[in-house]
Amino acid sequence: MATDPHSKDSFNWKQFLNSFGPLLGLLLVIGLFSLSAELRPTFFTGGNAKLILTQTVIVATGALGMTLIIVSGGIDLSAGSLVALSSVVAATLLLQDWSPASALILTVLAGGCIGAINGTIIAGFRMVPFIVTLGMMGIARGSAKWLAGNKTVNPEENALNGIMEPIAPQNLWPLPMGVWITIALAIVMIFVMKYSVFGRYVFAIGSNEDTARLCGIRVRTNKIMIYTLAGLFFGLAGVMQYSRLTQGDPTVAIGLELEIIAAVVIGGASLSGGSGSITGTMLGALIMGVLKSGSSQMNWPTYMQEIIIGIVIILAVGLDKWRQGKQS
Amino acid sequence: MATDPHSKDSFNWKQFLNSFGPLLGLLLVIGLFSLSAELRPTFFTGGNAKLILTQTVIVATGALGMTLIIVSGGIDLSAGSLVALSSVVAATLLLQDWSPASALILTVLAGGCIGAINGTIIAGFRMVPFIVTLGMMGIARGSAKWLAGNKTVNPEENALNGIMEPIAPQNLWPLPMGVWITIALAIVMIFVMKYSVFGRYVFAIGSNEDTARLCGIRVRTNKIMIYTLAGLFFGLAGVMQYSRLTQGDPTVAIGLELEIIAAVVIGGASLSGGSGSITGTMLGALIMGVLKSGSSQMNWPTYMQEIIIGIVIILAVGLDKWRQGKQS
Amino acid sequence: MTTTPTKRLKMEGVRKRFGATHALRGVSFEVGPSEVHTLIGENGAGKSTLMKILSGVHKPDEGSILLDGSPFNPSNPHHARMCGIAMIYQELNLAPDLSVMENITLGDEPSALGWRRISEQKARATEALQQLEHEQLPLDIPVNRLSIAEQQVVEIARALIGKPKVLIMDEPTSSLTQVDVQNLFRVINLLKASGVSVVYISHFLEECQTISDRYTVLRDGESVGTGDMKKADIQHIIHQMVGREMKDIYPRKEHSVGKPALEVKGLRGRIKPKSASFRLHKGEIYGVAGLVGAGRTETLRACFGLDRVDSGRVVVMERESTYSTPTKRLAQGMGLLSENRKEEGLLLNRDLADNLTLTKFGSFSKFGFIPRKKQLEAAEHWIDKLKVKTRSAKQTISELSGGNQQKIAIGRLLHHEADIFLLDEPTRGIDIGSKAQIYSLICELAKQGKAILFVSSYLPELLGICDTIGVMCRGEIKASRPASEWSEHELISVAVGQTSDTPESQAIDTTKS
Amino acid sequence: GPAAKDDTIRIAVIPKGTTHEFWQSIHAGARKAEKELTAQGKSVEIIWKGPLKEDDRDQQMGLVESFTVKGVDGIVLAPLDAKALVRPVESAQKSGIPVVIIDSGLETTNYVSFVATDNLKGGEMAGNYMAQQLENKGKVILLRYAVGSASTENRENGFLKALAKYPDIELISSDLYAGPTRETAYQNSQNLLNRFGKEVDAIFCVNENSTIGMTKALREIGRGNGEVKMIGFDAGSQSIKDMESGDVQGLVVQDPVKMGYEGVMTLAAHLDGKKVEKRIDTGVVMISPENLNEEESQRLLNPPLDEYLNQ
Numbered sequence A, B: 001m002a003t004d005p006h007s008k009d010s011f012n013w014k015q016f017l018n019s020f021g022p023l024l025g026l027l028l029v030i031g032l033f034s035l036s037a038e039l040r041p042t043f044f045t046g047g048n049a050k051l052i053l054t055q056t057v058i059v060a061t062g063a064l065g066m067t068l069i070i071v072s073g074g075i076d077l078s079a080g081s082l083v084a085l086s087s088v089v090a091a092t093l094l095l096q097d098w099s100p101a102s103a104l105i106l107t108v109l110a111g112g113c114i115g116a117i118n119g120t121i122i123a124g125f126r127m128v129p130f131i132v133t134l135g136m137m138g139i140a141r142g143s144a145k146w147l148a149g150n151k152t153v154n155p156e157e158n159a160l161n162g163i164m165e166p167i168a169p170q171n172l173w174p175l176p177m178g179v180w181i182t183i184a185l186a187i188v189m190i191f192v193m194k195y196s197v198f199g200r201y202v203f204a205i206g207s208n209e210d211t212a213r214l215c216g217i218r219v220r221t222n223k224i225m226i227y228t229l230a231g232l233f234f235g236l237a238g239v240m241q242y243s244r245l246t247q248g249d250p251t252v253a254i255g256l257e258l259e260i261i262a263a264v265v266i267g268g269a270s271l272s273g274g275s276g277s278i279t280g281t282m283l284g285a286l287i288m289g290v291l292k293s294g295s296s297q298m299n300w301p302t303y304m305q306e307i308i309i310g311i312v313i314i315l316a317v318g319l320d321k322w323r324q325g326k327q328s
Numbered sequence C: 001m002t003t004t005p006t007k008r009l010k011m012e013g014v015r016k017r018f019g020a021t022h023a024l025r026g027v028s029f030e031v032g033p034s035e036v037h038t039l040i041g042e043n044g045a046g047k048s049t050l051m052k053i054l055s056g057v058h059k060p061d062e063g064s065i066l067l068d069g070s071p072f073n074p075s076n077p078h079h080a081r082m083c084g085i086a087m088i089y090q091e092l093n094l095a096p097d098l099s100v101m102e103n104i105t106l107g108d109e110p111s112a113l114g115w116r117r118i119s120e121q122k123a124r125a126t127e128a129l130q131q132l133e134h135e136q137l138p139l140d141i142p143v144n145r146l147s148i149a150e151q152q153v154v155e156i157a158r159a160l161i162g163k164p165k166v167l168i169m170d171e172p173t174s175s176l177t178q179v180d181v182q183n184l185f186r187v188i189n190l191l192k193a194s195g196v197s198v199v200y201i202s203h204f205l206e207e208c209q210t211i212s213d214r215y216t217v218l219r220d221g222e223s224v225g226t227g228d229m230k231k232a233d234i235q236h237i238i239h240q241m242v243g244r245e246m247k248d249i250y251p252r253k254e255h256s257v258g259k260p261a262l263e264v265k266g267l268r269g270r271i272k273p274k275s276a277s278f279r280l281h282k283g284e285i286y287g288v289a290g291l292v293g294a295g296r297t298e299t300l301r302a303c304f305g306l307d308r309v310d311s312g313r314v315v316v317m318e319r320e321s322t323y324s325t326p327t328k329r330l331a332q333g334m335g336l337l338s339e340n341r342k343e344e345g346l347l348l349n350r351d352l353a354d355n356l357t358l359t360k361f362g363s364f365s366k367f368g369f370i371p372r373k374k375q376l377e378a379a380e381h382w383i384d385k386l387k388v389k390t391r392s393a394k395q396t397i398s399e400l401s402g403g404n405q406q407k408i409a410i411g412r413l414l415h416h417e418a419d420i421f422l423l424d425e426p427t428r429g430i431d432i433g434s435k436a437q438i439y440s441l442i443c444e445l446a447k448q449g450k451a452i453l454f455v456s457s458y459l460p461e462l463l464g465i466c467d468t469i470g471v472m473c474r475g476e477i478k479a480s481r482p483a484s485e486w487s488e489h490e491l492i493s494v495a496v497g498q499t500s501d502t503p504e505s506q507a508i509d510t511t512k513s
Numbered sequence D: 001g002p003a004a005k006d007d008t009i010r011i012a013v014i015p016k017g018t019t020h021e022f023w024q025s026i027h028a029g030a031r032k033a034e035k036e037l038t039a040q041g042k043s044v045e046i047i048w049k050g051p052l053k054e055d056d057r058d059q060q061m062g063l064v065e066s067f068t069v070k071g072v073d074g075i076v077l078a079p080l081d082a083k084a085l086v087r088p089v090e091s092a093q094k095s096g097i098p099v100v101i102i103d104s105g106l107e108t109t110n111y112v113s114f115v116a117t118d119n120l121k122g123g124e125m126a127g128n129y130m131a132q133q134l135e136n137k138g139k140v141i142l143l144r145y146a147v148g149s150a151s152t153e154n155r156e157n158g159f160l161k162a163l164a165k166y167p168d169i170e171l172i173s174s175d176l177y178a179g180p181t182r183e184t185a186y187q188n189s190q191n192l193l194n195r196f197g198k199e200v201d202a203i204f205c206v207n208e209n210s211t212i213g214m215t216k217a218l219r220e221i222g223r224g225n226g227e228v229k230m231i232g233f234d235a236g237s238q239s240i241k242d243m244e245s246g247d248v249q250g251l252v253v254q255d256p257v258k259m260g261y262e263g264v265m266t267l268a269a270h271l272d273g274k275k276v277e278k279r280i281d282t283g284v285v286m287i288s289p290e291n292l293n294e295e296e297s298q299r300l301l302n303p304p305l306d307e308y309l310n311q
């Protein structure tokens, strides 16, 4: 049996590109902004790094959950609405004198519940995730507005407000707690995706659902778990969103789902499922963050930012496509 | 095996459900609003029917193009931005003293151009439509703002303003020109999808792209044609949007793409490609229109509308799934 | 052994309907421990359905299953697997993005508290591959980079690791070559010796006779006969299967060879072929033998314009036309039947009519529009001609059995009125009756002066109907001779690369008959 | 914070959005101030930057934060939310970057000055004017704008407060929100009028888009021309046309040019070490067909945008 094409050589090359593709993208984007003499002195400061990290954290947390979903071959359009709903839930709980810790936990669980509903409908009735979560997008947004009484919810100053608070904004250290939480979760998820049985099932389901089913993987259960876990992440992102605004805002995070999906895909995941990585996703989120922050600091008009981010999304994925083409 | 002589019965049942599924959905939604004694006298009037039709026309026109794309196995997230851009283009042309007729034609062609760019990137580089059009969503929106100079563009009173103008709003007749245009185009598209070679190719590509290629279908060319044609429809929808507001507004139609996609999917198309129909899509758009108009006239708060539309999307597609399950 | 009192497996009165189709109308079936039992039947007889009921994919409408004497009603594949039923499905079932190791252990990963034990996973996968003599397969590359045959090996390996009680193999050899088939048989014999029951489904009756102890014949969803395979008369089995006598399945119709239709010189693709040369004439059936991975599929694809051509020449109908696209090839009257009809060949959710007429709507279209009535008429013509079992031309093709799907794929080339047929494993997964039909069809075509390139891994059929046979090895056609000058043994020895001692090996470009 | 290398004073002006005519006027006012200060021999640079998506609080926070890190000399901000923007503003103040708030309030006192219209007063003005038009009797509708926007909520509250004084005026709908764009405002107006179009006597809309959308919808059902008293807030060029044609009876008009101008001037004065007022009212005026052509009205309605913006 001729097995010459799978030489060790091409394998390493692939490994290299797969892990370093998004990293190169990140360096490229940073390089782009370093070209501007005007921007350089303020862009490459600890304070700005902290700013970018803080602004990226919500997208990154959501993207952890979205990576799971996308690798499993699904998609979740309700992520943004869910973040808004969770921010309202957190604020409402705090307003009703729950302790910050229990508000945090309950909000994250609430996110998990909605994720579980998504998962149950998708897996139980074998419905397309795009549609189910499109519906849920409206339901969650509406519920957020309803729960908030069509206003913003403003609880008293409390410990949760501190998660995203940038102390000493001119310096890199200390980083806000939220950044550390996301880094820790990302590390856990890297291990889960790579070394846990569940992680492999996520890849298997995304790669070929029928095969997964025939091989005795409980596809339904696993899918529900995937969406639930993602829901927990979206809930957490919602708490962070609350903390950032220090208020529950039912109209926040409109279109955030697309940003999150873009981060995951720029990070190398395929929307048809079966491939993707947490490291890539985190880099993808950072690319988006640097791009947004840089282009807003570049005195470009707003519309230029939109155009450039659009172009970068296409280029990033196009480049990825191209390097994958190189391999085969 | 045992192929029982084609039981005419089950066959007709399938035909019936396929064409009447969305129709039943529409009747159901209308029935829902007829329950409210308070609403009945104003809801079931010619004037209101005209109102709903007029409000639905933009979504419906966009959905004609989106049906093509979805049946071919793609998706277009840039539709909303493209409608906004086209409305600005139309207004700008009119402001520069082009005649209404040439402004109409040029705007529609401009939409077609952007569609062609989408199609070329997607087909030429074999990239995922979701990502390409997500990028284009930002590019088109940014360009609209840029072209409009970050303002709305207000040309003088002209013939294009009349396309969507409801004359005699208390009566059903006469319907605005825009409604007739959409109805005419829908009829043309029904024939194109069902009986033209191009239409069959659209289904074939959506059903299995590799097979289509093997069978000598020029997949790339046809895909470019599909996105271009859809772009023309979005351009036309943009002109209608202009006519409705009598101004070019670069911030209009945010999220319209999701509404359009929902209409197509409620109408029975599958997001994995290969199935869908124009009749279904038109009914899907009407369902959305009736729901939006009805629930806002019921004095339900906005959040109730969002929740209910979300639920209806899921139910409609779930029902469709269920009746397809019944058939096999 | 075949009459052990307690049966390992007993299925009785099993019925299953899919909508209007009665797939099974009361099947009874028994397997003992340490028994290899063959299921035989035409395409669509219900073999796969019966086995899918056993492995928990489908639920029976009626009937009982006894496993080791106790009632067994698997609720899903997971359940069945836990009860010791392993199945290799007819269609490839792999997660293409996962590695070879992960695919082999999929669904049964060695783990501790939810974390994988990778060294053990490796050990198990290696052991399974060793049994199949394929330990050279790298464990950590994604299976989508393997050839179909290698993928099949991975599938078989997966079925081996669970230490199953009952192992079901639904056409495991349809994409294997002789060498691998021999390996597989050795493994089956080992398993049998350790007490495993094997249910074996194949359309190769000789193969069945080699490996099986007993057989059951299914016809139209009913079991119509069972018996001892070693003692059975093949003609009798075929009679039970198709309900009539089948004497000679390889027809000999006179056909004369004409001008060259397709000439390929030094064709080189991206990976394979390396340098393929052959000449196909009008009215000729040219067979291509070779091991899996030899590059036969790639040669066809490059000829047809589906894959890139790096160098070399392709001459069609005596006209130079090296670089091309499928569209142009079809216009030149060339048609390709692909190896994997599910992934490339059929529009699974469209109806038969669309599938049959896809390449040539033009013949009845007016101004770019298709009159549906004419399309259906054309489709029904081919459905009748090819004896496709279907309700109507409007049926969705995914509802047909594999063999009938294959007939539709061939029907499309006929409808296209192609002059040059590139057939890649056209009889894969097809029952003997349909095979005979396809052979006679091919001969009929040759008689009409069509040129046919016939790629197959099943040597008897190549020897049976081809005029000329070329053998492909490592991306090149190593030898090409009239079929009468080949023996099965010689074909194999050239295919595995022992060409130095055969003088004919120089006969690369002397395709004459 | 790290001061600029040269002695140019850089002032960031952050609006809520960029596409409304209202924000264009604020922009013009800021440019006017820039011009005047430059003429006085000071080197001043205005950086005009709104959030990418209109009405996105999070993005506006991000802008304030990044200007803080970038170290501009001062910020003029029209906060999208009275609460959410508190922390970034306080953080900027703490980093030594003074902030002047314009247009909408902020729930803190840690800023240099608040330069804005008295929106509550504007709303009351509209209510009283409506009552006068209706001769204290009739059915009226309030079309709200959006959740959480302090300025428009104040207008709504002012309006409701004024109406409370007139027992014979019945409020038949006040739950519907016009939403962010003219299209949403127009659709919601059409739907509202389909339901209440026959009985309503007067309508109040609280911003530019909803005024224009509602007027269009009223005209379409044939109840424009003063049959239904239409009172709006802010003056887009379309609303002025509508008033000229008689479809609009009153417009509460602010002075956005002054707001932008005063915002920058106040900040510049503060940077010069001068003492500034904590609250500066830029005034509201009720424009009606009667005073439409007066000079003062025309100055407010047609601000010389081109003079400042297209240079």
Ligand SMILES: Nc1ncnc2c1ncn2[C@@H]1O[C@H](COP(=O)(O)OP(=O)(O)OP(=O)(O)O)[C@@H](O)[C@H]1O
Pocket (backbone or CB within 6 Å): B001, B002, B328, C018, C019, C021, C022, C023, C041, C042, C043, C044, C045, C046, C047, C048, C049, C050, C090, C399, C400, C401, C402, C403, C404, C429, C430, C431
């Ligand atoms: N999921 C399904 N839906 C509808 N009909 C089906 C389905 N699966 C099988 N059938 C029908 O059931 C019958 C038996 O099919 P089955 O696949 O069991 O045949 P088979 O004996 O395995 O044939 P082959 O040799 O071609 O694999 C066929 O007529 C087929 O069309």
Ligand SMILES: Nc1ncnc2c1ncn2[C@@H]1O[C@H](COP(=O)(O)OP(=O)(O)OP(=O)(O)O)[C@@H](O)[C@H]1O
Pocket (backbone or CB within 6 Å): A002, A003, A005, A328, C144, C145, C146, C147, C148, C149, C175, C271, C272, C290, C291, C292, C293, C294, C295, C296, C297, C298, C339, C457
């Ligand atoms: N997608 C792929 N990526 C990398 N290598 C591939 C791919 N597909 C096939 N190959 C390699 O190309 C070689 C030839 O493939 P293939 O097995 O299809 O040839 P073949 O002679 O047509 O065999 P078959 O008997 O299956 O028709 C194989 O050795 C395989 O490793």
Ligand SMILES: [Mg+2]
Pocket (backbone or CB within 6 Å): C047, C048, C049, C090, C170, C402
């Ligand atoms: Mg079968």
Ligand SMILES: [Mg+2]
Pocket (backbone or CB within 6 Å): C296, C297, C298, C339, C424
């Ligand atoms: Mg092959």
